[in-house]
Amino acid sequence: MDRQTIVVKIGTSSLTDGRGRLDQGWLRHHVRSLIELKRRGARVVLVSSGAIAAGFHELGLSERPRTLAGKQAAAAAGQGALVQYYREQFAAAGEICAQVLLTRSDFDHRRRYLNALNTLNFLLDKGGVPVINENDSVSVEEIRWGDNDTLAALVAGLLQADWLLLVTNTDGLFNEDPRRNPSARSIPHLTRVEDRLIADLNDSKHPLGSGGMRSKLLAAKRAAETGVQVYIGTPKRKSDWMRGSIEGKGSGTYIDRSSGHVSRKVQWITVHSAPGGQVEVDEGAVCALLRKGGSLLPCGVVKVKGRFEEGEIVSVTDSLGRSIGRGVVRYSADFLDRVKGWKSSEVQAVQPGSPEEVIHRDDWVAVTAVEES
Structure with missing residues (x-):
């Protein structure tokens, strides 16, 4: 003991x-x-x-x-x-x-x-x-x-x-x-x-x-x-x-x-925190996140729901509304809604210093890793 x-x-x-x-x-x-x-x-x-x-x-x-x-x-x-x-x-x-x-x-x-x-x-x-x-x-x-x-x-x-x-x-x-x-x-x-x-x-x-x-x-x-x-x-x-x-x-x-x-980081993302919003992504982003070990880029974002700030947890869904995971978002909801579908270079041209990734792969957990509650 x-x-x-x-x-x-x-x-x-x-x-x-x-x-x-x-x-x-x-x-x-x-x-x-x-x-x-x-x-x-x-x-x-x-x-x-x-x-x-x-x-x-x-x-x-x-x-x-x-x-x-x-x-x-x-x-x-x-x-x-x-x-x-x-x-x-x-x-x-x-x-x-x-x-x-x-x-x-x-x-x-x-x-x-x-x-x-x-x-x-x-x-x-x-x-x-x-x-x-x-x-x-x-x-x-x-x-x-x-x-x-x-x-x-x-x-x-x-x-x-x-x-x-x-x-x-x-x-x-x-x-x-x-x-x-x-x-x-x-x-x-x-x-x-x-x-x-x-x-x-x-x-x-x-x-x-x-x-x-x-x-x-x-x-x-x-x-x-x-x-x-x-x-x-x-x-x-x-x-x-x-x-x-x-x-x-x-x-x-x-x-x-x-x-x-x-x-603890995985716990915080998947279990301990309540998502501040939801981000819908296209099939290319689903493939990058679930099969290629990639990050979520602005060009893969289709729709933004809820009001959240940089550093909060968001739920990520595919085009059918199915949850594929959660992650720590690096953009606010307002800014992400404005630049969704853009290339990272285009985002940085508008707002220099913006992260290339909306959700970095190190801050991402697929829904299969820890079942969502």
Whole structure:
């Protein structure tokens, strides 16, 4: 376990009591389990839900708010309390933790993406345990993930983690809903997460949380495709249950990584960032990009959609609208729309110093390399 990086996501259902309040007994237990992993040499990262659950009672609400404004207000009230609980429990054991709040846009922009990586690695190198949550109190719908399962998968990929543990109130995947059919059979192992399996799942949710098993499988698929081993299961009362899960002794579901670790640059282009727009290219450009290892030149661009600036990610499609990949664009949308179909020399005559390539081959990933999400 020495130097393994382990990302643990704990859902709201595993942090609260029957009334929806934070259960400090469970919280202490989770911290002990995390420390047990750390003291065996692992680099441990916690992605914790629970901020909204910690805050809505303080606001005098009888149930989890449903509106975005209500959720943000509850998160603002509860985030400090949640992190304070963690700080007290880690400190009591002589360990340190540090709060890290992220939004979707932190992964969309390359510089912020690398800043997040550097911050997390610095904390880990200093022996700290990053406690990560989405910045719910300021996020708006357009830049939210919607659940911490996706956030945990992206963090695991960012850190090129060895493991992602998704801690929830259902002990892994079953062939039927075990709450409705006590005879439902567990599925202890998946070599890969099929799209058909995700589509067939009923995305039932815990009343206090925002995710469901479908959400967890989507996150597991994303993590596995970037080289992370995944385990989905319920917490156990023994403090070494997380270590046992890593060692293959868990009673939940294990999901194999589908490949070796994918480079962070490829992850950022294909998985972590949302495309700022779309560029349609002609058949010559399709051939250059997919079969000849070439770059995309202005002369191969047919149509430009969306508003993007130099350095953003764009999706590239053929004349039939089929996605062929993604890349880092070197032209703004306005300028590219103006010079589409031109030769590079013609572009440079109009605007000296312009790059020859719209997307350089070093900043290009074909859609087959990492399946688009």
